[in-house]
Each structure stands twice: as C-alpha cells, then as structure tokens.
Ligand code: PHE
C-alpha cells in the first residue's frame with residue numbers, strides 16, 4: 001500500500017500545486033522552464049537570422065518583437081522605442097504594468113542585443129529572458145502593486161549602452177524623478193558561474209543589500225563587483241537614481257577561492273564563450289539561471305510594495321540630468337569642451353566638471369540644461385559648487401565674469417554674477433531661488449566671459465535643481 005500511495009499522492013500534489021506558483025508574496029518561484037523556453041526562442045531567432053541578434057540586423061528586431069508580443073499578451077502597456085545607431089536602427093522595448101502609483105516607479109532591465117559574432121544567449125539572452133519571465137509571472141500573480149512596475153529591454157548595449165542612454169535622455173525630467181530604483185541584469189547564467197552583486201552606486205546600497213540577503217537566505221554566497229560603466233544601469237546612475245544588479249561573470253577567470261565557494265572550475269573564465277560565436281543555448285548554467293531569476297522575482301515582489309511616499313525623491317530630488325558631469329556632455333548643451341576631466345583643475349566630485357573660460361582671451365562660453373520645475377512645488381532652488389582662480393591682480397575691478405541665468409522662453413534673467421573678485425581655491429556652494437519658475441520648463445544656463453588678458457577660470461560642479 002505504502003509504495004502505491006506515495007506516487008499517487010505526489011501526482012495529486014503536482015496537480016493542485018503547480019511548480020510556477022508563488023508560495024509567499026515576498027518569495028516567488030520564477031519558472032526556470034519558462035525562462036529556458038524564452039532562451040530557446042532567442043536561439044531560434046538567431047539561427048534563423050544569420051546566427052546573431054546584433055543591432056541593425058534582423059535577429060535584433062525579431063528579438064524585440066518576441067519580447068513585446070509576450071508582454072502585450074500579458075496585459076502590459078508596451079512601447080517599441082526606435083533610435084538610430086552607426087550600425088542601423090535599434091529598439092528599446094519598454095513595458096509598464098498599468099497598476100500602482102505612477103509617481104513611484106520601480107524598474108528592472110536588461111540589454112536584449114547580442115554582439116555580431118553569435119547569438120548572445122548568456123550575454124544577454126539570459127538577463128532578458130529572466131526579466132521577461134519575471135514580468136509575465138508578476139502579471140499572472142494577481143498581486144496588487146503599491147508602486148508602478150516598468151521593464152526595459154535595451155538595444156545597442158554592445159555599441160556603448162546606447163539604448164539605455166537614449167531612453168533616459170528622452171525621458172522628461174519630471175518622469176526621471178519618479179524612478180525610485182533601477183535593477184540591471186546582464187549575464188545571469190554563465191556556464192562557470194559566480195554570484196556577483198553590483199556595488200557601484202551608494203544610492204542603491206539598500207537594493208544591493210536586499211540582493212545579498214536574499215542570496216544568503218538561499219545559502220548562496222555573493223561577492224560585490226564594481227561594474228561602473230559596463231552595463232545599462234550606468235545611464236540611470238548618472239541621473240542620481242538608485243541602481244543595483246547581479247552578474248554571473250564574463251571573461252574574468254574564476255579563482256580557486258571562488259571555485260570553493262561556488263563550485264565550477266578554477267582557472268577558467270566565468271563565461272569562456274563571452275562575446276564569441278559559442279555563446280549559444282549550450283552556454284548556460286541552469287542552476288545559476290534558476291537562482292538568479294528567483295532573485296529578480298524577489299526584488300520585484302519586494303520593491304513593488306515598498307513605501308516610497310514618505311521619503312525624499314530619488315537623487316535627493318535633483319531634477320537635473322548628469323548634475324556632476326560624470327557622463328560627459330549627457331544632458332547639457334553649450335560650448336564644446338567646457339565639460340572636462342582635465343586634471344589641471346580639480347572636480348568637486350568625481351573627475352568631470354564644467355570649466356568655463358580660463359583662456360585669457362576676449363571670449364564667451366556657455367553651458368545649459370532644460371529642466372521642468374513642477375507646478376506643485378512649494379519652492380524650488382538651484383544650487384551649484386563653484387571654484388574660481390584668476391591671473392587678474394586687481395582687488396576692485398571686475399574683468400571676467402560667469403553669469404548664472406534662467407531662460408524662460410524669450411526672457412533671460414541673471415540670478416547671480418561671479419567674477420575674478422570672487423576667487424577661491426576651495427569650492428564654494430551657492431544656492432539661488434528659482435521658485436518663480438514653478439510650472440515652467442526653463443533652461444538653466446552658465447555664461448562665462450573674459451576680457452583680453454589674464455585668465456579667470458570658473459569651474460562649476462555638482463549642480464542641482466530641487467523642488468520641495
Ligand atoms: N555589459 C557587458 C557586455 O554586455 C557584460 C558585463 C556585465 C560586464 C556586467 C561586466 C559587468 O558585454
């Protein structure tokens with residue numbers, strides 16, 4: 001009897017408890033079978049389109065169409081955002097779950113493109129299939145999110161993070177300010193896997209720690225990795241948005257200590273097929289994939305319910321894009337070369353800053369950024385750090401100046417003027433009231449001007465427009 005009953009009970013349990021059900025709201029089991037099926041489809045797409053899913057080639061568009069169709073069918077509001085690159089047209093797929101507070105957006109994303117030489121199944125079919133399956137599982141779960149969930153599948157990452165940069169650059173400032181968290185997944189099923197958690201954005205430390213404690217609860221040890229500009233979270237990080245992510249390793253070699261904690265082969269790359277034609281459907285570790293997608297699910301389920309209504313807006317509420325100039329000219333327009341990492345003047349933070357004038361010739365330079373100041377704000381302020389050095393010797397005459405201006409349509413107002421008389425070897429913070437521009441989209445502008453001799457350098461960094 002016993003022997004006969006056990007399989008029968010197992011069959012009944014299998015019927016009433018399907019394996020893809022979320023047992024607890026904070027710990028869904030994202031289906032590795034379904035995720036693998038998405039990867040099979042991406043492999044078929046590559047195989048049917050010249051062996052790759054590269055930007056500008058038909059395998060990329062087919063990948064975007066596949067992801068979009070799945071999300072559409074699940075009830076997502078989707079957008080196919082096209083943009084041009086040196087290798088042809090590329091696309092981002094953006095999918096929003098149309099429930100929850102649209103003022104508090106939690107995002108997860110992955111790049112969907114491969115390199116030109118192969119199908120890119122681990123890099124980054126894996127992250128894309130995992131994010132896609134998590135989005136589909138959330139839609140099917142019947143959860144009621146407190147926050148708005150948005151998923152991004154980026155094009156042209158392999159050409160220099162182009163899709164994610166295009167997305168953030170084309171997002172109005174008011175929308176940027178609503179993104180509370182961006183989670184990135186780029187390579188999560190490496191065949192000789194590691195379990196790395198991004199550690200490159202202090203604003204994302206809370207999410208980073210949540211990932212670590214999730215893996216710890218599953219008895220998986222993690223290591224921090226400083227990914228910096230190597231994947232799509234960088235575009236979000238440069239806006240001051242909290243970011244985090246995971247990574248199972250690329251071309252780096254697994255050490256013997258890492259093989260002891262994670263298994264696999266020491267002295268071998270985490271992914272020996274990284275950026276090669278052999279990054280196929282055979283180039284996956286399904287245990288890594290299974291653990292990683294459950295971590296994605298855990299993060300989405302957790303952050304969908306996080307209460308963001310009490311805290312300060314992300315980035316301290318800074319409405320400016322790239323306020324510390326660390327992404328170069330991103331977000332700013334004006335005189336070429338003003339934004340620089342030249343070491344002959346210090347940055348206030350990071351290595352880039354805006355260095356206006358300093359040439360000792362009769363000339364002007366400018367730099368500006370458009371910003372929408374919410375109508376609902378009680379007040380709004382523009383703050384900046386400025387350092388001024390000069391070869392002028394006078395203690396009474398203004399020769400060289402920088403003006404801080406606000407351009408409102410055809411009207412330009414000068415909020416402050418600093419000159420050679422304000423020289424200071426240390427950075428000084430200035431705060432200016434811009435409450436008069438509530439409800440308007442204006443351009444914040446710096447205009448430097450020098451006379452024909454004796455340089456003055458106006459170096460500006462860490463600019464903020466905040467509305468409270
Ligand atoms: N972004 C890299 C690529 O697509 C992979 C990578 C991800 C490297 C995360 C480091 C960290 O080629």
Ligand code: ZN
Pocket residue numbers: 115123158275
């Ligand atoms: Zn890559």
Ligand code: ZN
Pocket residue numbers: 111123124157186187
């Ligand atoms: Zn990648």
Ligand code: CA
Pocket residue numbers: 324325326347348349350351352353461462
């Ligand atoms: Ca800087």
